[in-house]
Amino acid sequence: MSTEVPSPPTWKALVDDKRARQQASIPADWLPLIEPHIPSPDTLDVSGIPDQCTELLSEQEREITNTIDVQVLLAKLASEEWSSVEVTTAFYKRAIIAQKLTNCLTEIFVERALARAAELDAYLKEKGKPMGPLHGLPMSLKDQICIKGLETTMGYVSWIGKYADRDAALVEVLYKCGAVPFVRTNVPQTLMWPESFNNVFGRTVNPYNRLLTCGGSSGGEGALVALRGSPLGVGSDIGGSVRIPSAFCGTYGLRPSYHRIPYEGAVNSMQGQDSVPSVFGPLANSVSGLKLFTQAVVASEPWRLDPLCVRKKWDQEAYELKEHGGGKEMCFAVLWDDGWVKPHPPIIRGLETVRKALQAKGHKVIDWVPLKHKEVVDTLGAIWAAGAVEDYSVTTQPTGEPVLATMAEDDDSVVESGFRPSNSETVSAYRLWQLHLKKRELRKEYLDHWEATAEKTGTGRPVDAIIAPVAAYAAPPHGKNRSAAYTTVWNGLDYTALVIPVSKVDETMDAKVPPHQFLSKEDEVNYHLYDPATFKNAPIAVQLVGRTLEEEGVIGMAEIVDSALKEAAP
Amino acid sequence: MSTEVPSPPTWKALVDDKRARQQASIPADWLPLIEPHIPSPDTLDVSGIPDQCTELLSEQEREITNTIDVQVLLAKLASEEWSSVEVTTAFYKRAIIAQKLTNCLTEIFVERALARAAELDAYLKEKGKPMGPLHGLPMSLKDQICIKGLETTMGYVSWIGKYADRDAALVEVLYKCGAVPFVRTNVPQTLMWPESFNNVFGRTVNPYNRLLTCGGSSGGEGALVALRGSPLGVGSDIGGSVRIPSAFCGTYGLRPSYHRIPYEGAVNSMQGQDSVPSVFGPLANSVSGLKLFTQAVVASEPWRLDPLCVRKKWDQEAYELKEHGGGKEMCFAVLWDDGWVKPHPPIIRGLETVRKALQAKGHKVIDWVPLKHKEVVDTLGAIWAAGAVEDYSVTTQPTGEPVLATMAEDDDSVVESGFRPSNSETVSAYRLWQLHLKKRELRKEYLDHWEATAEKTGTGRPVDAIIAPVAAYAAPPHGKNRSAAYTTVWNGLDYTALVIPVSKVDETMDAKVPPHQFLSKEDEVNYHLYDPATFKNAPIAVQLVGRTLEEEGVIGMAEIVDSALKEAAP
Structure with a gap:
């Protein structure tokens, strides 16, 4: 038996x-x-x-x-x-x-x-x-x-x-x-x-x-x-x-x-x-x-409740924009591209729309000069990679579910991924510390860069906030969202950022434009991804970027941008 | 030639x-x-x-x-x-x-x-x-x-x-x-x-x-x-x-x-x-x-100037002890020992002195129950060890100066140390992450432990501050300061701590006491280190320990402790 x-x-x-x-x-x-x-x-x-x-x-x-x-x-x-x-x-x-x-x-x-x-x-x-x-x-x-x-x-x-x-x-x-x-x-x-x-x-x-x-x-x-x-x-x-x-x-x-x-x-x-x-x-x-x-x-x-939480009360003065001229005649700066990948036409239109709306309300809008965005993003990538493979492996091991290699496939075609631990290298703690040091240096450079804009704003203050793309594209087809560089850079710098919707992709207004001189290989790939029909009806947004731990001020400024957009809307 | x-x-x-x-x-x-x-x-x-x-x-x-x-x-x-x-x-x-x-x-x-x-x-x-x-x-x-x-x-x-x-x-x-x-x-x-x-x-x-x-x-x-x-x-x-x-x-x-x-x-x-x-x-x-x-x-x-600095203004209300009953009838807690190493007689006298001075000013003083101090300290030690040897090696390599193995020797007897890189093991970033996780869990446990004291203080609040030794001893002879556990624990928990001088070692008042039941091997070694003659005239102090990012409150409370001590002094 x-x-x-x-x-x-x-x-x-x-x-x-x-x-x-x-x-x-x-x-x-x-x-x-x-x-x-x-x-x-x-x-x-x-x-x-x-x-x-x-x-x-x-x-x-x-x-x-x-x-x-x-x-x-x-x-x-x-x-x-x-x-x-x-x-x-x-x-x-x-x-x-x-x-x-x-x-x-x-x-x-x-x-x-x-x-x-x-x-x-x-x-x-x-x-x-x-x-x-x-x-x-x-x-x-x-x-x-x-x-x-x-x-x-x-x-x-x-x-x-x-x-x-x-x-x-x-x-x-x-x-x-x-x-x-x-x-x-x-x-x-x-x-x-x-x-x-x-x-x-x-x-x-x-x-x-x-x-x-x-x-x-x-x-x-x-x-x-x-x-x-x-x-x-x-x-x-x-x-x-x-x-x-x-x-x-x-x-x-x-x-x-x-x-x-x-x-x-x-x-x-x-x-x-x-x-x-x-x-x-x-x-x-x-x-x-x-x-x-x-x-x-x-x-x-x-x-x-959380030992890591910053002991910092809600700052009503900051929300009322005391540090930003009370919200009157501010100076914003638009990031048109990050020097790495140029955004698609609808994203540029979104930025333009915000620029015009703010100018119509009497604010000044200048260009934001990006600084080493790729280095910030690459440093973060290296920090995460230092232990990611081991982490995913330990987590999925009990059931043997595959670690995904892509977001493109359907359920049934999930394959074993190149991220499996057999392909990983051990990164030492000391090496990780060097990445931290690099990150800190980049944060200091960016802080100085922002502070130095006080000479260009005419307000006596540095730029009040940056208006930036959230990605180089509106929502792409499944599996095609291959970069988060336009958002990740602010995580690395720990800047507060708030997304504001602006419009939607329109086949007429957002026609494909002739190729520019490509900033990078990724820029070229991104250029060819665009086609107004594919992105039809996808929302367009911008992010308003303020300083570290400046939640109150960023929310206050977002209200101003949002109502400017609503007033400007046809 | x-x-x-x-x-x-x-x-x-x-x-x-x-x-x-x-x-x-x-x-x-x-x-x-x-x-x-x-x-x-x-x-x-x-x-x-x-x-x-x-x-x-x-x-x-x-x-x-x-x-x-x-x-x-x-x-x-x-x-x-x-x-x-x-x-x-x-x-x-x-x-x-x-x-x-x-x-x-x-x-x-x-x-x-x-x-x-x-x-x-x-x-x-x-x-x-x-x-x-x-x-x-x-x-x-x-x-x-x-x-x-x-x-x-x-x-x-x-x-x-x-x-x-x-x-x-x-x-x-x-x-x-x-x-x-x-x-x-x-x-x-x-x-x-x-x-x-x-x-x-x-x-x-x-x-x-x-x-x-x-x-x-x-x-x-x-x-x-x-x-x-x-x-x-x-x-x-x-x-x-x-x-x-x-x-x-x-x-x-x-x-x-x-x-x-x-x-x-x-x-x-x-x-x-x-x-x-x-x-x-x-x-x-x-x-x-x-x-x-x-x-x-x-x-x-x-x-x-510093991208890592917390955006947090000086909080005058916190300094005036708004969160601590305005500084009236507070409840302090004394840490008599950390459950690992019992302090020497002069340190206990220092704690007693503070206790009496605070009670004389109408404050309540209860005992502080330590929680996993050794685990916190050991976790920090492991985090630092993860890359320390490599760091010291890289730094000293250009001139070949020896990495010190002890603080006891004179200049001329400096020897090659057991911390030299040949003895090191590579610790992976993933392993370091597990230590971070352990530390976070210990911080959460300690936070809950502190919050739970609200039931014992009679003030309706948790303990306002801890009065603790700074070390298990006053200043020891050169080379004998082998543990920083009484201070390091608060670094691990990121609590604000302020040292207040109390007295000096006195051969009469601080006589050696009979051995207690030892808490650990280190406790036994520490017991035998004490001898009033050796520590003659060494200052005695306590640390006042408050919460994370509570500098204003800790300074405000230290003023109260300090003036209580001055009033109580003979």
């Missing part, structure tokens, strides 16, 4: 189980009301679909979810015009529509979120005041921000079944502020890709053109917030991972400086890589969302 | 030349006035000698240098009661006396300092107001804080002849504040020893007992400030290097948090080791010196 020893489940079997459980977590009565509205894959722009789902979303629910000013939403929640249960239900329904359109969600926990919302409604009734500055607001979180009792897979098959035994510090803070964490959102495996594809949940796509990437690594947030499936989301950014999805999906997004927002208790790739920390930052459809999040989190004294 | 090729100078020849140049930099007419007062080596306590040098130091110069309250000195400078030239001359003369007694100086540049002082005097006359908050004040700097045009050897023979082509950021700041950098001070080779001995300048000794160490690595500062040869000095602290010399020499000293005071442009050991950064901090004979330095530097917006 032979005994069959059951073999452990293959990684694909684990994925099948996880996906089935995800599907089962969606309320069964919602799905039939959505399905008739889900178009065939050849419908590229799905941004208008949610508002067509009138069987699922009531008129009030459409009104709630289309309230893009978070300040207005919070005011209506605080005044009991809308209950938290109503608002959370509305966004949950719309989030599920977004999921069906773009595959942007990971963890779905409707009952739990509605119970929390009900608790907040009861609190407000009983106490007569909101629990905190984010009272009743549903919030989406990137799939690394642990919530007690829920799995956090972060796109790793090996982490399926890993249930958090405590909340991340940021979740604790959000609870104290009265928020309702209600979904978690998709990412790329390892988080070190600017797109969002992994072996567990597959790919998230761009709601404005599903042949294009939503960006990454906070790509699920980008797609979800763009579809108004969440009023306020939290992503993380180590090289552009908040800003790239924001730009590609047409939302606002903030990359704060290191250690302003608590990261403690979240999972991450390359834990212990402290040289260029990943940071959490908000995504929303209004600057007000970014401001209210940052202000609320900082006011909660997060340094009492 | 044979041609003789001259061989490069040996490292000893380089040292001889450097020492001769140092000797020549002392004004020739000062030396004959000092020499008659320099006692034979068997005179151990030399703290009273400077005031006996009445041929060199005029009555006014003795009055100036004995003005230990820096605020008073600055007021007299600002009111032109004393000119900067007078004050700088007085301290310079006394610094040279200190040099002859303890060998505390490295770079001596009298003319340059006096020219700067004269410039400040002229400025004040012409403009009718001081140049800045430190107007006219001579300041000593540890031998890593580069001054344009001067050598910075930092105890390395290989750095003899290395002239700085620009000022360190801190020097720029001090110039803007109106200070007069006037001497640089001795250190141990590599800076990674808690004593001060190197192949270039030799050993600095303790002014209260020359058989004892002055501590390190900012040992030259400790000895100099203790002898009132400088009103305000700057040291650096990576594991206790400001606090140990402060405690051993009986001065006040502050270890700020990472990146509050600009480090940019200074030289250092293990550059690029960013995991546990060294920080600059002041030493003085009064809390006012520490406060005025910190406030002046922070107010200068050092983040405009």
